[in-house]
Amino acid sequence: MDARNFTFMFYGFLAAWLIVLIYVISLARRGARLKKELDNVKQLLKEPSLTEPRP
Amino acid sequence: MRPIRQVFAVARKDLAIELRTKESLNAAGAFAIAILLLFSFAFDPDSEQTHRMAGGLLWLVFTFAGALVFNRGFARELPNECLDALLSSPLSAPSLLIGKALANFVMLIAVEIVSLIVFGIFYNVQWLNRPWELAALCVLATWGIAILGAVFGALTVNLRLRELMLPVIIYPLLIPLLIAAIELTNTLLSNQPLTPDQLLWGRVLVVFDIVFTSLAFALAETILVN
Amino acid sequence: MREKVAIGLSIAAGLLLTYTLYSMFLVLPDEAMQGAIYRILFFHAPAAIVGMIGYFVALTLSVLYLSSGNFKYDSLAASVIEVSLVFSVVNIVTGSIWARIIWGIWWTWDYRLTSALVCVLIFAGYLMMRKAIEEPTQRARLSSALCIFGCVDVVIVWKSIEWFRNNHPGPVLSIRTGGGTMDPAMEHIFYWNFLALLLIAAALVLVRTRQEATAREIDSLRRLANAI
Numbered sequence: 382m383d384a385r386n387f388t389f390m391f392y393g394f395l396a397a398w399l400i401v402l403i404y405v406i407s408l409a410r411r412g413a414r415l416k417k418e419l420d421n422v423k424q425l426l427k428e429p430s431l432t433e434p435r436p
Numbered sequence: 437m438r439p440i441r442q443v444f445a446v447a448r449k450d451l452a453i454e455l456r457t458k459e460s461l462n463a464a465g466a467f468a469i470a471i472l473l474l475f476s477f478a479f480d481p482d483s484e485q486t487h488r489m490a491g492g493l494l495w496l497v498f499t500f501a502g503a504l505v506f507n508r509g510f511a512r513e514l515p516n517e518c519l520d521a522l523l524s525s526p527l528s529a530p531s532l533l534i535g536k537a538l539a540n541f542v543m544l545i546a547v548e549i550v551s552l553i554v555f556g557i558f559y560n561v562q563w564l565n566r567p568w569e570l571a572a573l574c575v576l577a578t579w580g581i582a583i584l585g586a587v588f589g590a591l592t593v594n595l596r597l598r599e600l601m602l603p604v605i606i607y608p609l610l611i612p613l614l615i616a617a618i619e620l621t622n623t624l625l626s627n628q629p630l631t632p633d634q635l636l637w638g639r640v641l642v643v644f645d646i647v648f649t650s651l652a653f654a655l656a657e658t659i660l661v662n
Numbered sequence: 663m664r665e666k667v668a669i670g671l672s673i674a675a676g677l678l679l680t681y682t683l684y685s686m687f688l689v690l691p692d693e694a695m696q697g698a699i700y701r702i703l704f705f706h707a708p709a710a711i712v713g714m715i716g717y718f719v720a721l722t723l724s725v726l727y728l729s730s731g732n733f734k735y736d737s738l739a740a741s742v743i744e745v746s747l748v749f750s751v752v753n754i755v756t757g758s759i760w761a762r763i764i765w766g767i768w769w770t771w772d773y774r775l776t777s778a779l780v781c782v783l784i785f786a787g788y789l790m791m792r793k794a795i796e797e798p799t800q801r802a803r804l805s806s807a808l809c810i811f812g813c814v815d816v817v818i819v820w821k822s823i824e825w826f827r828n829n830h831p832g833p834v835l836s837i838r839t840g841g842g843t844m845d846p847a848m849e850h851i852f853y854w855n856f857l858a859l860l861l862i863a864a865a866l867v868l869v870r871t872r873q874e875a876t877a878r879e880i881d882s883l884r885r886l887a888n889a890i
Binding site: 584587591592594595596597601604605607608609611612615616640643644647648651655658659661 | 728780783784787788790791794795800803804806807808810811812814815818819821822823
């Protein structure tokens with residue numbers, strides 16, 4: 382069988398899994414960013430200047 | 437006021453504003469002529485092949501020019517909070533949407549007539565061979581473009597990148613309508629008889645119009661409520 | 663709980679993929695006319711089916727959001743569309759690579775490829791529009807409307823382009839042809855691979871939905887901080 386056949390089969394599999402992997406990595410990064418942002422906002426709400434009544 | 441009168445009231449208002457300013461009509465008309473000019477460099481205007489592709493060229497011109505018309509449709513209501521005033525008025529949401537679509541439709545038909553005249557002259561194409569069939573085709577296809585233009589004009593009116601988002605969203609959705617219009621236009625412009633296969637495309641146009649007009653009716657409140 | 667389910671689905675998908683990859687490379691022979699490259703079909707077609715299923719699940723979720731106003735349906739719809747878009751891109755890219763060898767060209771404007779590309783464009787537009795709207799209720803409402811229009815159009819696009827152009831290989835699965843067009847052993851692996859991709863898609867949707875919920879929580883806490 383044509384050697385290009387095997388090479389392109391490999392490229393096909395590589396392309397499919399690379400696309401999914403890139404998406405999973407972007408999801409992971411988005412998740413980390415969201416978690417950091419959530420922690421920041423929760424910290425902001427805990428600050429005394431925000432929750433203490435004004436004199 | 438009955439819904440049909442509301443629709444005509446909205447359309448009449450928009451057309452009156454447009455006739456006074458001629459913003460969209462001038463922009464769309466000039467754009468259509470510019471595109472036809474550019475096509476003359478991309479394709480040999482006298483060749484048989486270009487005449488066979490005439491339908492495709494025309495409907496691309498109409499669609500691109502249409503985007504300029506839809507962008508203004510709801511955007512003209514933004515200054516002085518006119519859109520809020522319209523939404524708070526006794527006008528029903530479906531009447532407002534269909535009225536806007538009707539105004540879009542009339543403006544697009546005007547642009548199409550000008551484009552057809554210019555196209556006939558520049559490309560030496562006889563488009564008056566079967567005027568009634570061509571008119572029916574233009575009415576059906578233009579209504580489909582107008583209703584989607586009104587719906588997505590309303591959807592994107594408050595977005596930052598409205599002028600970019602509207603064409604990006606609307607062009608893929610218009611593909612079935614454009615395929616049908618292009619097939620039928622090519623046949624009519626080359627003065628060939630319409631085969632049963634091609635009449636299928638006429639049915640696609642009718643189905644497209646009915647389905648999307650009904651969806652627009654059903655989702656008008658969702659689309660227009662702030 | 664959701665994380666455990668996502669992990670469970672990923673493990674199940676991993677096990678299934680191990681089995682299918684083993685079968686594909688070490689058990690099944692090369693195809694008579696295409697040689698080794700036919701194995702791309704085991705990812706190309708299931709990815710397309712997973713994508714299409716996703717779009718219609720998103721249609722249902724959009725309708726549910728519009729009728730109930732519950733944001734979880736909107737989050738789920740957006741997540742499903744995003745994951746379906748990834749699988750649709752996998753479908754198009756693997757199809758191109760296959761076509762380069764079998765047809766000698768990267769792309770042809772046949773109906774299935776063109777329709778697949780149109781679907782990708784429609785739902786990429788959906789995601790672009792979501793990014794452009796900051797207010798959550800407006801975003802949910804308009805996204806749902808666009809999803810409904812997009813999914814209805816997908817049906818019309820498919821049938822129109824099918825009538826317009828057709829040189830893609832015809833159906834080979836026995837559920838469509840009644841048998842005789844694909845080796846049963848290959849078809850068996852095809853269905854298992856489809857299930858594996860579906861499980862991966864489900865796991866990704868769960869993760870993505872959780873992120874949407876976190877984004878909404880951040881938004882509401884910010885509004886609370888601003889109000890205070």
